[in-house]
Amino acid sequence: MPTIPPGQAPLPQNVPHQARQMAESFGSDPGRYDRARPGYPDAMVDWIVASGPGPAVVDVGIGTGIAARLFQAAGCTVLGVEVDARMAEWARRDGLDVEVAAFEAWDPAGRVFDTVVSGQAWHWVDPVAGAAKAAEALRPGGRLAVFWNVMQAPPDVAAAFSEVYERILPGSLASRAWAPGVDPYSALCDKAADGMREAGAFGDPERRRFAWERPYTRDEWLDQLPTSGAYALFSPDQQEAVLAGAGAAIDALGGRFTMGYTAVVVAATRTGAA
DSSP: OOOOOTTSOOOOTTOGGGOHHHHTSGGGSHHHHHHHSOOOOHHHHHHHHHHSSSSEEEEETOTTSHHHHHHHHTTOEEEEEESOHHHHHHHHTTTOEEEESOGGGOOOTTOOEEEEEEESOGGGSOHHHHHHHHHHHEEEEEEEEEEEEEEEOOHHHHHHHHHHHHHHSTTOHHHHTTSTTOOTTHHHHHHHHHHHHHHTSBOOOEEEEEEEEEEEEHHHHHHHGGGSGGGGGSOHHHHHHHHHHHHHHHHHTTSEEEEEEEEEEEEEEBOSOO
16 A cells, blocks of 8 residues: 655655665565565466466566465466565575566576566566566567555445544545545556557556455554555654554454455566567
């Protein structure tokens, strides 16, 4: 959930890939990130794998390997590209092969792949340069598929969290993000699709949505809150207040709740002769 604290200029909507402070904050605690961040539904992984021409996958912004392990379990071989060496080292603990580089500058070194994926990370990549790099690494007929999880909280949960953020960060994107029907990733999906078109090497982008749910205890939700990129931009006092407020809100809800998610995917096929 991208949010900017009061008193700080919002990140330009069309250049989130330039927000290096936020983008590089995740590796400060890769263990927490790996255990606390949500995964992705099997139906999404199966659709991406089935729509590609083979099992060779590049995972852009592999992080700690949350998505990569799902693609491995589906029978793929996965090569990760990750800008943060701390995250890459964590992913290697699970036997994943990871090369440390910004994707736009990464060298495929003549290798070709069947699918390039990116989970919860493509907004940190220049959408046109990234699509062009993906095209360089893909065989004709290969697929570029980028995806995000969109939170869709039950109304009582959304209202409780909105009150917390409005009290601590009045008027912020953090409080508005819990309003019904808000999809903070819609603009990112549009940018991804536009980048694929502008790269000139892909067919028409398509979009898919996969609904799923994850239950959270109070401690599990508070564990994942610091893995949000925006959390790193809060002051220490604001961070403490958000954790305390969210914890009290969940206690009032019975100590646990189920978060609805929709995995949104933008995908396109590499054109050219086989």
